[in-house]
Amino acid sequence: MDSWIQIKATAENKYLNDLCAVMGMVDNSLMIEDYSDVERDLDGVYGDLIDEELLARDRTVASVSVFIAAEKSPAESEGFIRQRFADLGVPATVECVGVNEEDWADSWKQYYKPIKTGNRIVIVPVWEKYEKSEEELVVLMDPGMAFGTGTHETTRLCAALLEKYITPGDKMLDVGCGSGILAICAAKLGAGDCFACDIDPVSVRIANENAEINETPNVHAEVSDLLRQVPKVDGGYDICCANIVADVIIRMAPDVGAYLADDAYLIVSGIITERAEEVVDALDRAGLKLHDELRENGWFAGVVVKK
Secondary structure (H helix, E strand, C coil): CCCEEEEEEEEEHHHHHHHHHHHHHHCCCCEEEECCCCCCCCCCCCHHHCCHHHHCCCCCEEEEEEEEEHHHCHHHHHHHHHHHHHHHCCCCEEEEECCCHHHHHHHHHHHCCCEEECCCEEEEECCCCCCCCCCCEEEEECCCCCCCCCCCHHHHHHHHHHHHHCCCCCCEEEECCCCCHHHHHHHHCCCCCEEEEECCHHHHHHHHHHHHHCCCCCEEEEECCCCCCCCCCCCCEEEEEEECCHHHHHHHHHHHHHHEEEEEEEEEEEEEHHHHHHHHHHHHHCCEEEEEEEEECCEEEEEEEEC
């Protein structure tokens, strides 16, 4: 019998479209709870037919739920959802319904196993033993409450593109770093200084802890609202990752070029394929030209070059 986990996001009614957009990135089948149109007296005609339980519901908030099979690593989906709401500035609460919090804290780990991305990188949870081959690079991850275990398509696509485009010694920038997985991948692939940032202080703490676990002292994470607190470096960053959401990438498109070296690569993901063209157009207007792309299960990752 399949086991399913309900992930539920709740916010004020005015954020309902944002709730649907983010939750729809995880699964197309959504359960929406919005009681704002329930009135105590519908012109005196249907009022008596409305269940009292419905009338008691809070009509100032809305909730959107998705149901994830337990073996599909719902913890990654939960982290993804939390990260996207943080990126968008949506004050949503996210919960796993019907799951004991103490049990959930550890039970999801049984579904998180080593996973290979690209040709060389293997993402391994810290509680798993893994015998690597000579050519493989192991990245140890303890994601905690941050997004980024390597099981989600957006993370895997970015890691594969990093493997393809990193040059030893590159200065790397990771915007919206989550668990720090991409900056650590870059360091393992030979990048020099790797600056990672996230709007969520918890993610920043976890990213720095993961950098220490992986013995990558050249990875450093700090809190930043997109690019606002990102330090500019001499000559600019050689490679940058932004695994966020389409709207946020479009918003940062006019500014990101100022942080990049000439001919630098910017890898963008967290983008559903339906919005890929919109994102690419925004980057193109900012002087960043599409160079490469990968697609998987409805997700798009692109590489643009600053010319």
